[in-house]
Amino acid sequence: MELKLGFKKMLAEANAAIETVSVSDAIQIDGESGYCFIDIREGNERAASTIQGSVHVPRGFLEFHADPDSPMHNPAFSAGDRLVLFCASGGRSALAAKTLVDMGFPDVCHVAGGMAAWEEAGGPTSTGS
Secondary structure (H helix, E strand, O other), X not given: OOOOOOHHHHHHHHHHHOEEEOHXXXXXXXXXXXXXXXXXXXXHHHHHOEEOOOEEOOHHHXXXXXXXXXXXXXXHHHOOOEEEEEOXXXXXXXXXXXXXHXXXXXXXXXXXXXXXXXXXXXXXXXXXX
């Protein structure tokens, strides 16, 4: 079966439409006011290690947590902060950032290389909850 829109094309389109920040730039803004780091990985991934102070919003629930009209709304999305998404290696966070841009969020980016790059660069981590 040939897909009309495969993951490679979806990622290319997402990356063309969103802002990607380097892991070194992300580490510099970590902990500053006005930024909200959002871990979109699954719970078992986050349990091992995550960015300190990040908010957990699994990719499968992103739209429900982001929409203020949803009973699952997470206030982190309506605080007015710049949303900095990350996943394990950058693919899911790129797609998630594109989704938020499509929903109308004005200030969204994702971390190039995700959690793997963060840990490799020595960014501060904690055990996720």
